Amino acid sequence: MFRLSSEPDAGKIFFQTPEEHRAYFDGERYYEKNPAWKPWFYIAVFLLAWILMLSTIPYAIIWIPIDLYKRITKKKNCSKYLRLRVVPLLAVLILLYGFAAISNQSLFDFGQRTFANIQFFTATLLFAALSFYSLFLAIRSFRKSVITFARAYALVVSLSCVAMTIFFSYWGIIGLRLWAY
Numbered sequence: 001m002f003r004l005s006s007e008p009d010a011g012k013i014f015f016q017t018p019e020e021h022r023a024y025f026d027g028e029r030y031y032e033k034n035p036a037w038k039p040w041f042y043i044a045v046f047l048l049a050w051i052l053m054l055s056t057i058p059y060a061i062i063w064i065p066i067d068l069y070k071r072i073t074k075k076k077n078c079s080k081y082l083r084l085r086v087v088p089l090l091a092v093l094i095l096l097y098g099f100a101a102i103s104n105q106s107l108f109d110f111g112q113r114t115f116a117n118i119q120f121f122t123a124t125l126l127f128a129a130l131s132f133y134s135l136f137l138a139i140r141s142f143r144k145s146v147i148t149f150a151r152a153y154a155l156v157v158s159l160s161c162v163a164m165t166i167f168f169s170y171w172g173i174i175g176l177r178l179w180a181y
Contacts (some may be wrong), residue, residue, distance in 0.1 A: 047165070052160040056089045059153070081146055084137050086159045091130035095164075098123025102178070113179035124174045131161035 012026045015063070022033040063085060101119040109116070135158040141151045168174045 009122045022060065047161040049164050052157055055158055056092050060089050063162060081141060081144060083091060084141055084150060086155045087130055087134040087137055088161055089132055091127050091161050094123050095127040110178050111181060117178040121175060121177050128165045128174050131165045134158040135162050
């Protein structure tokens with residue numbers, strides 16, 4: 001315990017938590033000692049999930065024209081199970097739209113029931129629903145005759161979307177009503 005000469009008792013305390021971690025408390029802030037790799041690991045996983053989710057956009061730029069060409073020319077090997085590709089793409093696009101809707105608001109607008117705030121609220125809920133639906137479709141594709149790459153890619157992207165949904169839910173972003181605060 002430490003105290004300044006102007007303080008009647010200790011204002012800064014170092015102690016062991018019940019889980020045997022070292023901690024520091026100064027009356028206002030609480031810190032626990034963590035390994036140095038831990039925050040970097042979380043950042044890397046978060047960025048990897050975003051990269052995988054955003055990769056659906058260039059992937060769509062490739063497969064949509066190919067699929068349209070096959071449908072126009074009535075090829076027999078037209079891509080099956082289009083939902084397996086479309087649902088994760090829609091989930092990512094809706095989430096990006098939700099963040100874009102609130103990106104140019106003033107701080108005053110964040111506390112009001114504006115159209116942009118309602119769009120953000122709806123977009124986060126739709127993202128969560130579409131993420132779990134895309135995971136359902138990806139798991140169900142193992143019983144169907146789907147190209148292995150498309151199945152694996154859909155599974156990885158769906159897992160990234162679900163992980164991001166869980167992360168956003170933990171921090172209270174899914175279904176966040178900005179006008180309620």
